[in-house]
Amino acid sequence: MSAPIATIERPTVAVWKFASCDGCQLSLLSAEDELLAIAGEIHIAYFLEATREVSDGPYDISIVEGSITTPHDAERIRHVRAISDTLITIGACATAGGIQALRNFAEVEEYRSLVYARPDQIAALADSTAIAEHVPVDLELRGCPIETSQLVEVISALLAGRAPVTPTHSVCVECKLAGRVCVAVADGVPCLGPVTQAGCGARCPAFSRGCYGCFGPMETPNTTSMADHLADQLGLSHDEVAHLFRTFNADAPAFRSEARRRERAATATTEG
Amino acid sequence: MELDAPVLLSVDDLDTLIATLRTDGYRVIGPTVRDGAIVHAELTGVGDLPRGWTDEQGPGSYRLHRRDDDALFGYAVGPSSPRRELLPPRHRLWTAVSDGDVGFRVREEEHVPAKLALLGVRGCELAAIAVQDRVFLHGLYEDQVYTANRQDLLLVAVECGTPSGSCFCASMGTGPGIDGGADLTLTELFDPHRFLTRAGSTRGQELLAQLDHTGAGAADQDERTHRMDAAAEQMGRHLDTTDLHDLLLGNLEHPRWDDVAERCLACTNCTLVCPTCFCTTMEDTTSLTGDEAYRDRRWDSCFALGFSHTGPGSVRSSTRARYRQWCTHKLATWIDQFGTSGCVGCGRCITWCPVGIDITEEVAAIRATDGRRAARTGASP
Ligand code: SF4
Ligand code: SF4
Numbered sequence: 001m002s003a004p005i006a007t008i009e010r011p012t013v014a015v016w017k018f019a020s021c022d023g024c025q026l027s028l029l030s031a032e033d034e035l036l037a038i039a040g041e042i043h044i045a046y047f048l049e050a051t052r053e054v055s056d057g058p059y060d061i062s063i064v065e066g067s068i069t070t071p072h073d074a075e076r077i078r079h080v081r082a083i084s085d086t087l088i089t090i091g092a093c094a095t096a097g098g099i100q101a102l103r104n105f106a107e108v109e110e111y112r113s114l115v116y117a118r119p120d121q122i123a124a125l126a127d128s129t130a131i132a133e134h135v136p137v138d139l140e141l142r143g144c145p146i147e148t149s150q151l152v153e154v155i156s157a158l159l160a161g162r163a164p165v166t167p168t169h170s171v172c173v174e175c176k177l178a179g180r181v182c183v184a185v186a187d188g189v190p191c192l193g194p195v196t197q198a199g200c201g202a203r204c205p206a207f208s209r210g211c212y213g214c215f216g217p218m219e220t221p222n223t224t225s226m227a228d229h230l231a232d233q234l235g236l237s238h239d240e241v242a243h244l245f246r247t248f249n250a251d252a253p254a255f256r257s258e259a260r261r262r263e264r265a266a267t268a269t270t271e272g
Numbered sequence: 273m274e275l276d277a278p279v280l281l282s283v284d285d286l287d288t289l290i291a292t293l294r295t296d297g298y299r300v301i302g303p304t305v306r307d308g309a310i311v312h313a314e315l316t317g318v319g320d321l322p323r324g325w326t327d328e329q330g331p332g333s334y335r336l337h338r339r340d341d342d343a344l345f346g347y348a349v350g351p352s353s354p355r356r357e358l359l360p361p362r363h364r365l366w367t368a369v370s371d372g373d374v375g376f377r378v379r380e381e382e383h384v385p386a387k388l389a390l391l392g393v394r395g396c397e398l399a400a401i402a403v404q405d406r407v408f409l410h411g412l413y414e415d416q417v418y419t420a421n422r423q424d425l426l427l428v429a430v431e432c433g434t435p436s437g438s439c440f441c442a443s444m445g446t447g448p449g450i451d452g453g454a455d456l457t458l459t460e461l462f463d464p465h466r467f468l469t470r471a472g473s474t475r476g477q478e479l480l481a482q483l484d485h486t487g488a489g490a491a492d493q494d495e496r497t498h499r500m501d502a503a504a505e506q507m508g509r510h511l512d513t514t515d516l517h518d519l520l521l522g523n524l525e526h527p528r529w530d531d532v533a534e535r536c537l538a539c540t541n542c543t544l545v546c547p548t549c550f551c552t553t554m555e556d557t558t559s560l561t562g563d564e565a566y567r568d569r570r571w572d573s574c575f576a577l578g579f580s581h582t583g584p585g586s587v588r589s590s591t592r593a594r595y596r597q598w599c600t601h602k603l604a605t606w607i608d609q610f611g612t613s614g615c616v617g618c619g620r621c622i623t624w625c626p627v628g629i630d631i632t633e634e635v636a637a638i639r640a641t642d643g644r645r646a647a648r649t650g651a652s653p
């Protein structure tokens with residue numbers, strides 16, 4: 001381990017992409033107000049989305065977007081870990097396998113032959129997995145995409161040598177602090193806010209939509225009670241409940257197990 | 273405290289009252305319809321009030337409906353409470369500015385006294401303000417933010433004619449009628465539409481003197497009594513408070529806590545809508561350049577893990593421990609701490625719990641299978 005980031009004059013940063021849509025990396029570029037200040041404080045030494053400069057490392061900070069879906073990427077992430085002092089994963093792909101983890105619940109072989117002209121040329125792993133399942137991760141930033149302000153906060157915290165303020169409680173806290181009217185209670189809209197980690201500022205409830213769970217499970221997710229309520233009180237079918245949990249964070253353990261439970265219940269209902 | 277005889281105000285007089293307050297420099301906060309609920313917002317006149325609206329509330333459910341009259345206050349409390357005005361959800365306490373190599377300067381935020389008037393405040397809310405006063409004004413420390421917002425606070429209260437399915441103020445002795453605690457107290461009466469109005473302070477008297485009111489007669493007083501009796505009958509919920517403190521503290525291992533923990537999402541909604549909850553946390557951040565550091569205070573909740581984080585982790589890691597802490601604090605240990613109940617019976621936690629957990633029902637279940645009785649008779653609870 002090298003010197004603490006906070007003691008380094010202008011730490012070097014690399015931004016890496018694995019299986020992902022680039023949306024989270026772009027959140028860094030869309031930090032318009034802070035971008036100049038960021039550029040002044042850190043040296044972006046590897047960021048293909050933004051600059052042509054490519055240095056070989058090692059790097060003080062690596063920011064990793066995307067999930068691991070191929071044997072080649074599984075190797076590459078080990079190399080990234082080896083040449084990085086602090087490794088931060090950003091977004092639902094890197095922290096939970098992303099939307100592409102839906103394949104974890106299906107037969108990859110079938111997809112492969114349906115989608116590609118020469119399936120034999122495709123080297124894909126059976127599952128799409130989070131970075132932390134392959135290498136130790138120092139800090140995870142949730143979201144699909146991540147919230148720019150949270151990334152700026154994490155960088156500020158690293159530079160100052162302090163803990164970042166990225167609470168793990170529910171979205172409901174942000175929703176209530178912002179003074180929004182609860183769409184679940186006042187409108188009967190299915191909302192995953194109570195079981196989802198904060199970070200987005202309760203953006204969807206602000207537009208009278210239920211939370212889609214982009215930030216993955218909160219610290220103590222009681223997904224079973226949530227799902228029971230959606231089914232018993234709001235009248236959703238087991239399949240509909242399963243679908244709510246099977247989106248960007250489908251493979252996050254609490255969402256995965258609840259979707260499974262509902263799927264089994266749905267099968268039992270049709271068979272019974 | 274009632275000063276002088278009650279008078280009658282018309283709807284127009286009420287509009288004049290709001291205008292007068294605004295001319296006097298008050299920010300008038302009161303109920304209005306937004307996003308399918310009755311919330312608090314700044315009012316410019318009676319036109320902003322939820323005229324002809326009512327609410328239907330129950331565990332985990334809230335809906336607005338049209339009334340068949342023009343009532344201005346024909347509904348119960350919504351998700352907002354006076355607490356938001358008195359101690360805002362998030363505010364900066366200070367900023368530390370770097371002086372280069374010399375050190376740093378601390379710039380404290382100024383807490384300018386607010387000229388705030390709350391209109392349409394209910395009995396349970398007056399009680400809740402009194403509960404928070406004990407914490408922020410009369411406790412060990414006087415809170416500067418709360419004090420600045422509270423010291424010139426003007427209260428125009430309204431007695432509850434239409435309690436909701438979640439209300440139980442009658443059980444807690446905080447409503448639906450109001451005996452003092454406000455500068456003015458209104459009771460909405462119909463045919464003709466008018467407000468029986470009582471002053472509860474000299475400020476209230478002065479305000480009334482500026483308005484063009486008429487005297488109230490015995491018939492008006494009788495109608496008020498009748499309406500309040502009817503409202504007390506309409507309480508959606510009831511909480512038996514007999515021996516409540518000892519009942520709860522004598523049942524800390526009751527199986528009902530496990531049962532409620534299975535349903536509770538630990539989402540914090542119950543605490544964030546509660547008008548008496550006062551817990552906050554500090555958030556310390558720095559600017560990107562490291563030239564400034566900030567200390568902000570924001571509302572926190574005993575249902576969040578971080579709230580009870582001490583040393584290696586949370587001392588209340590299970591949801592069972594957190595729900596039990598919340599419920600026993602509200603109804604029992606609050607009395608030890610502040611000499612009052614921490615619950616005023618407003619019903620917000622029942623309505624705004626996404627899975628409809630009902631504090632009155634949880635307590636009733638514990639009372640029905642009181643473990644102390646079982647212990648005394650040797651049976652298992
Ligand atoms: S709208 Fe959703 S996020 Fe907001 S309080 Fe209700 S359940 Fe929670
Ligand atoms: S505990 Fe519930 S009913 Fe009691 S004051 Fe708080 S929100 Fe109202």
Ligand code: SF4
Nearest residue numbers: 536537539540542625
């Ligand atoms: S009691 Fe209801 S509102 Fe309170 S934390 Fe539990 S689920 Fe959320």
